[in-house]
Amino acid sequence: MLTSLLKRGAIVAIAVAGLSTAAFAQLELKIMAPASPGGGWDGTARSMQQALMASGIAKSVQVANVTGAGGTIGLAQLINAKGDGSQLMVNGFVMVGAILLNKSPVNLSQTTPIARLTAEALVIVVPTDSPIKSAKDLAERVKADPAKVTWAGGSAGGADHILAALFTEAAGGDAKKINYIPFSGGGEALAAMLGGRVTAGISGYGEFEGQIKAGKLRVVGVSSSARLANAPDAPTLKEGGVNLELMNWRSVVAPPGLSAEQTKTLSDAVAKLVKTKEWAEILKARGWDDAYLGGAEFAAFMTAEQTRVSKVMTDVGLVK
Amino acid sequence: METTVALLNGFSVALEPSKLMFCLIGVFLGTAVGVLPGIGPALTVALLLPVTFKLDPAGSLIMFAGIYYGGMYGGSTTAILLNAPGESASLATALEGSKMAKAGRGGPALATAAIGSFVAGLIATFGLAFLAPWLVEVAIKFGPWDYFALMIVAFVTVSATFGDSPLRGLTSLFLGITLGLVGIDKLTGQARLTFGVPELLNGVEVTTLAVGLFAVGEALYVASKRFRDPEEIIPIKGSLWMSKEDWKRSWAPWLRGTAFGFPIGALPAGGAEVPTFLSYSTERKLCKYPEEFGKGAIEGVAGPEAANNASAAGTLVPLLTLGLPTSATAAIMLAGFQQYGLNPGPLLFAEKPDLVWGLIASLFIANVMLVILNLPLIGLWVKLLAVPQPWLYAGILVFATMGTLAVNPSPVELGMLFLFGYLGYLMRRYDYPVAPMVVGLILGPMAEAQLRRALQISLGDPMILLENPISATLLGLAFVALVAPFVMKGLNRFKAAED
Amino acid sequence: MxxxxxxxxxxxxxxxxxxxxxxxxxxxxxxxxxxxxxxxxxxxxxxxxxxxxxxxxxxxxxxxxxxFRDGLPRPEAADKSALLWIIGGLIGLIACIAAGGGFVVAITILFACTARGFGRRALLADVAIGFVLGLVIFLVFAKLLTLLLPAGPLEHLFI
Missing domain, CATH: 1.10.287 (Helix Hairpins)
Incomplete structure (x- = not known):
């Protein structure tokens, strides 16, 4: 058994060695996943590693995990590695909130933005037997009495929480009075939904998909600008009369203080990565949507998201 | 009947040579990593996900299931031999198991753990096959108030680990509860007791505390009294195998442990720790030789180890029937399913019966493989204890720090491990029990979060705890368990006075 | 009174x-x-x-x-030098990791110091054992599990 694994390792090594003679063979990268192995950011980092090496864009890629504090510890390390053009860090929407919540001394605007990679729509659902049929119904209830509408979702200050707050504001309710209950992990929130303990639940579409298709949960609205390709029946929030859009995106950033040339090397590598068939296969397998956005546009996007999250978190009273 | 046919079909899938091979790889890997503290099945499955990307879905899922079960077996080995519980679920096993190992009864301890795991895994997998749809209906009825009540029951029974002095036991428990406050508050995202140190925001890792208090603390303690009172580790005394007496004392704890582990594991927020604590304290209460507890009672290994394995099977109930991942490993297995575009849940049973039932059937096979793999290893494992003491303890410390070095190698985390080790040494020196502290760290945050969720749903009305039948019953049980010993004592005194 | x-x-x-x-x-x-x-x-x-x-x-x-009553149980005197060796080993490990010295050296320090604390006198032999142990663990993790343990100058020779 051990030998079989070793053999497999050897085969992979040979395959990689063979491919690395292709173009770009010089690039050696370290990708930091600012979370423990197994999480979403780690998955993104390891998928990048896989695709970058298999397609020959980079000669070697190492994934390093820096655990803790919603990724802000990893972020601080990245910012310390000033001028290091061989490092990338995976980050995302959730880190924007974590930085504010943890009163982190460092923030994303100190990094060199490289590119947004993927984005996932969130979905608001209710149990099938709930009297709430549409985004409009839910909006009316939230407006009438925010206390009576209990939301189940992920961690405090995360994307789910921010969507609940934005929804309440868009519906004309008082976001300060929102009754949001964070659960650890999608499973527990889903159980609370199925058990009818809460009014509405929020999560990435993928986590609720099985239950939606099985008819146990009803979609009130998805948070994307258009309907999802894999769920054409689910209306967007906008269609339901709630003017709101929010995507849970993931991106890569590099340390500060890079020369224009260094930045270009990294940006080009990522730009090439997203066009490879290996990357396309991974996206399909993992159910991620391509949302590539590079260079200055991504920098502007990140700044806009920071402003928006900061305002919501102050409105909700998570940050003073 | 329908289920039986489906299960038999599943066996025809799982018994294909290629599937058997995957299963074997899985249980082997699982056992190997389960032995490493801090590196559990979740991490292994996560690391293997990219490797299995190109394999066929049934094969790799069967392998993941093998890793999951194997990890649960492997965790008990270090807990018993090295007093280093690799994950929180094998904490209770370490309590009696390590004492047995030092007294030369490591063989029977490992054997009762392996066979107990086998029995529990078998029964629980049957439960998974036949009761899952029904059980899951009950499980999702559990609200936050019910979980809170369950935690309170577990808290009350923890007193079983207090040792001689309730004062010192309670002190240890409250230190654990206080440590549980450190980090980001789950419900509001606020930092508590972090003093501006970002590494503390994630809170205190249970394995860091357990390995520090148990393994490092013990190494320091043994070294400190090396000359005065040299510790004698007897590798083997008596039979390597379980004696008739051992069997007689083990079978009932196995069954009771399973009865705790499977249903609680099936609860979406039940976890594997609570049933092991409940099992430990139950066995202590029911044991015919209570004086042996704390010195190496075989019941204290048999029960928790069965509970921990049964809960692993229980976790698969919500995963397969609803697609609810209720443990870290289950969450990653879910990612494994999704990697093949499969969504566990009611539809999967209808759409891909071969795959689901093949997976369940392979759990039975994994269980058989594990017991066959583990029993002959016992002789080998026990020989570890014959390693000269300096190397043995040096090796234990290397092992203990390795988990932390692999998962989170920051100086702050290592520093905590070391401080907890020193604290564990001091606590042993002044006869404070260390287990309640770990229990406090595990249960404290869980109880707090569930209580606050319950009160958030009820808009602050505490009556919600008593209005719901499940929580009211459990709280009543906890109250009885708390008060009964005092009442009994009073009655005895009253009787004595009458005489 | x-x-x-x-x-x-x-x-x-x-x-x-x-x-x-x-x-x-x-x-x-x-x-x-x-x-x-x-x-x-x-x-x-x-x-x-x-x-x-x-x-x-x-x-x-x-x-x-x-x-003011019974007090705590009175412990026996502890062997201070044994404790100091082991504590020194643990502090050495942390310092080595913090300074970027890598996993293998850190494990070597810990192993040798602990063995010394438990009364072994052959420090050089223990250093060698610790070194080999650390290296084997490092390679197993890096190659089989693709998990990178803290790497210093020494480890970079192997990856």
Whole structure:
């Protein structure tokens, strides 16, 4: 058994060695996943590693995990590695909130933005037997009495929480009075939904998909600008009369203080990565949507998201 | 009947040579990593996900299931031999198991753990096959108030680990509860007791505390009294195998442990720790030789180890029937399913019966493989204890720090491990029990979060705890368990006075 | 009378534990009192700290009380040099990781120091064993699990 694994390792090594003679063979990268192995950011980092090496864009890629504090510890390390053009860090929407919540001394605007990679729509659902049929119904209830509408979702200050707050504001309710209950992990929130303990639940579409298709949960609205390709029946929030859009995106950033040339090397590598068939296969397998956005546009996007999250978190009273 | 046919079909899938091979790889890997503290099945499955990307879905899922079960077996080995519980679920096993190992009864301890795991895994997998749809209906009825009540029951029974002095036991428990406050508050995202140190925001890792208090603390303690009172580790005394007496004392704890582990594991927020604590304290209460507890009672290994394995099977109930991942490993297995575009849940049973039932059937096979793999290893494992003491303890410390070095190698985390080790040494020196502290760290945050969720749903009305039948019953049980010993004592005194 | 008793009967370890518990309660209380954000409904993030705080105060007082009664169990004298070797090994490990010295060296330090603390005199042999052990573990993790343990200059020769 051990030998079989070793053999497999050897085969992979040979395959990689063979491919690395292709173009770009010089690039050696370290990708930091600012979370423990197994999480979403780690998955993104390891998928990048896989695709970058298999397609020959980079000669070697190492994934390093820096655990803790919603990724802000990893972020601080990245910012310390000033001028290091061989490092990338995976980050995302959730880190924007974590930085504010943890009163982190460092923030994303100190990094060199490289590119947004993927984005996932969130979905608001209710149990099938709930009297709430549409985004409009839910909006009316939230407006009438925010206390009576209990939301189940992920961690405090995360994307789910921010969507609940934005929804309440868009519906004309008082976001300060929102009754949001964070659960650890999608499973527990889903159980609370199925058990009818809460009014509405929020999560990435993928986590609720099985239950939606099985008819146990009803979609009130998805948070994307258009309907999802894999769920054409689910209306967007906008269609339901709630003017709101929010995507849970993931991106890569590099340390500060890079020369224009260094930045270009990294940006080009990522730009090439997203066009490879290996990357396309991974996206399909993992159910991620391509949302590539590079260079200055991504920098502007990140700044806009920071402003928006900061305002919501102050409105909700998570940050003073 | 329908289920039986489906299960038999599943066996025809799982018994294909290629599937058997995957299963074997899985249980082997699982056992190997389960032995490493801090590196559990979740991490292994996560690391293997990219490797299995190109394999066929049934094969790799069967392998993941093998890793999951194997990890649960492997965790008990270090807990018993090295007093280093690799994950929180094998904490209770370490309590009696390590004492047995030092007294030369490591063989029977490992054997009762392996066979107990086998029995529990078998029964629980049957439960998974036949009761899952029904059980899951009950499980999702559990609200936050019910979980809170369950935690309170577990808290009350923890007193079983207090040792001689309730004062010192309670002190240890409250230190654990206080440590549980450190980090980001789950419900509001606020930092508590972090003093501006970002590494503390994630809170205190249970394995860091357990390995520090148990393994490092013990190494320091043994070294400190090396000359005065040299510790004698007897590798083997008596039979390597379980004696008739051992069997007689083990079978009932196995069954009771399973009865705790499977249903609680099936609860979406039940976890594997609570049933092991409940099992430990139950066995202590029911044991015919209570004086042996704390010195190496075989019941204290048999029960928790069965509970921990049964809960692993229980976790698969919500995963397969609803697609609810209720443990870290289950969450990653879910990612494994999704990697093949499969969504566990009611539809999967209808759409891909071969795959689901093949997976369940392979759990039975994994269980058989594990017991066959583990029993002959016992002789080998026990020989570890014959390693000269300096190397043995040096090796234990290397092992203990390795988990932390692999998962989170920051100086702050290592520093905590070391401080907890020193604290564990001091606590042993002044006869404070260390287990309640770990229990406090595990249960404290869980109880707090569930209580606050319950009160958030009820808009602050505490009556919600008593209005719901499940929580009211459990709280009543906890109250009885708390008060009964005092009442009994009073009655005895009253009787004595009458005489 | 009280003074006399203090001189004669107070158990110092119990007194110290009692005072430390009260101090810890003070820290928990101070930290909780600084919280500015509360929950909208139900209990806030300070409720549990206050419960812990009350428990710690009661236990601290109980320890002070016990100090004038039985006290804590009296331990035997400890072998200081053994302790110092092991603690030195652990501190060496942390320092080595913090300074970027890598996994293998750190494990070597820990292994050799612990073995020395347990009475082995062959320091060089133990260094060699620790080194090989560390290297094997490092390679197994790096190659089979693709998990990178802390790498220093030495480890970079192998990856």
């Amino acid at each position: 009280t003074n006399e008793k203090l001189a004669r009967g107070a158990d110092r370890p119990a007194l110290i534990v009692g005072v430390l518990l009260l101090a810890l309660a003070g820290i928990v209380y101070y930290d909780a009192s600084k919280q500015t954000i509360t929950s909208n409904y139900g209990l806030g993030p300070t409720a549990m700290p206050y419960v812990a705080c009350i428990g710690l105060v009661l236990l601290g007082l109980a320890h002070l009380f016990v100090a």
